[in-house]
Amino acid sequence: MNIFIHQTDFTIADFTSVFNKIKNIFDNGAEGLHLLPELGLTGYPLQDLCLQKPFISAYLNLLNQINRYLEKQKDKNIIVFTGGLEYTLDINGVPLSIHNVIFELTATTPMKKIYTKRLLPNYDIFDEKKYFTSGSGPVLWNCHDTTIAVMICEDMWPTNTNQHIPTVEIAELAAKENKKIDLVVNLSASPFNVGKQENRVKRAKEISQYLQAPFVYVNRVGGEDEILFDGSSFVVKCDQVLLEGPKFKAATLEIQLDFSNKNESRHEKQRPQMKTDNTWESLYYPRIDLTNRPATLQLLSDNDCNEILEALKFGVREYAKKCNFSKFLVALSGGLDSSLVLAILKLSLEKDQSVQAIFMPGIFSSPVSYDLAYAQAKTLGVKIFSMPIKFLHSAIKNVYKDSFGRELAGLANENIQSRLRGTLLYAHANDIGAIPINTSNKSEIAVGYSTLYGDSVGAISMLGDLYKTEVVTLANYINRNFDNLIPEQIITRKPTAELRENQADEDNLPPYSRLDTILEAILSYHMDIKDMLQLGFEEHEIKKVFNLYINSEYKRQQFCPIIKVKPKSFGFGYRVPITKDGRFYTNYNHKE
Secondary structure, X not given: OEEEEEEOOOOOOOHHHHHHHHHHXXXXXXXXXXEOOOOOOOOXXXXXXXXXXXXXXXXXXXXXXXXXXXXXXXXXXXXXXXXXXXXXXXXXXXXXXXXXXXXXXXXXXXOEEEEEOOOOOOOXXXXXXXXXOOOOOOOEEEEOOXXXXXXXXXXXXXXXXXXXXXXXXXXXXXXXXXXXXXXXXXXXXXXXXXXXXXXHHHHHHHHHHHHOOOEEEEEOEEEEXXXXXXXXXXXXXXXXXXXXXXXXXXXXXXXXXXXXXXXXXXXXXXXXXXXXXXXXXXXXXXXXXXXXXXXXXXXXXXXXXXXXXXXXXXXXXXXXXXXXOOEEEEXXXXXXXXXXXXXXHXXXXXXXXXXXXXXXXXXXXXXXXXXXXXXXXXXXXXXXXXXXXXXXXXXXXXXXXXXXXXXXXXXXXXXXXXHHHHXXXXXXXXXHOOEEEEOOOHHHHHHOOOOOOOOOOOOEEOOOOOOHHHHHHHHHHHHHHOOOOOOHHHHHOOOOOOOOOOOOHHHOOOOHHHHXXXXXXXXXXXXOHHHHHOOOOOHHHHHHHHHHHHOOHHXXXXXXXXOOOOOOOOOOOOOOOOOOOHHHHOOOOOOO
């Protein structure tokens, strides 16, 4: 059987492009089984869009359009499996139920639902139980005398908390019906995070060995706000990878699988035991090296850095394209975060895209910041402008004193400098039709070490899922592999916001090597003080980080989308109330 894997990249609800894809397969495609991703007819994630009447009407019109087209086709040996939605509506057109399904499309006949997704993920960025109704059982679908086990995304993953494992039930159904499974097909919309592909392939191999059949995994491509879909579709047979698609790129893959042994008795080989240690929970293990004291973050490997770099380049391009922007703007400070953002943007630019930088020195900005910012802009060939804020800052201080009878000082004086920069950044962005790219890192976002409506501004955050120590690692990786795009002094100089005389980040924060590990323990391990004491951290330091983290929730709720590259990230998958009594975080009694 010839199998064609279409890892598509369509904007959500771009029904015209979806119909044209289906039409092109039947008009020009080779004979065989053509596979599209989960919800290939709509895009994913849909969130509340799937409940809105205009969307439902447009989607149902697509189904009618496809059916009218299929009825007029000549009978040809092309079969399409694609993900889509099945609605049950009341008399007013309001959904009574929605199923996440696989449709079979063939020439001359209407679309046919063949399977409904059974395991509906409801963790992190997923909330499918809010929208979808689960399917009732496994399905073995006969296609040209070939028995195909079908599943959708999450159905391949076992869980520590639920013994309901669709893969096992598929095997039980095959035994009951005395059928040999020839092929396993999984249509997915699986978001990217660093290292995830290894887990996907490992799990697919387990299923292939257990069901004694090749496993075909089809994944979508695209950037949807902060969520990335990497494609990386593949085919495995037992412990061999037969085919693997590209990352972050739409593609059609072709493979021919031989089912000539399909008449073998299913009893000739003993079925191996089903493995369940590689669960979806294991995807969310944090990156902490527990062998060190105090514990440290696991270092990003070169392969990790390459994955992250490609993801960030893809994510910012997708966001700009789908928001109809082609120009980027960066507030370049001479510090590491903004320098890394500018370097990645330069590497990501396509022919019709451009980037500019603005250097906005204040009264506390050092001459070395100017030198480094301009040196990098020259190396990258990026146009840079200088917009000093010290005169605006002085004018505001004078107005403030005249109005309130006292000096603008302390934190208020620091923050007004950052907010002036944010205002000027957006003024120029509006003027040239560009989107400002945020330059905050995950460490700063976690502890609120940024100014609301100041350096926290931006259309999208590129570094918001990377801790400061990881920012350093990624910058060094880029310099090694792309001919020193970032001046070395920017990487090695002490981090500072330059908002007061001789300011350094570590005046108010623990060293980033310890801060980042404590934050990862909080965010991914959900550790408490007792747990972190066992990792070798001091109690006063843990409590300080907890307090900074608790008191910064209101800032995070107003932050721009963050390109997600980790299993656990701030943003859509992180939902914590702003208004809460947070004393329980730090109420720790050694005697308990």
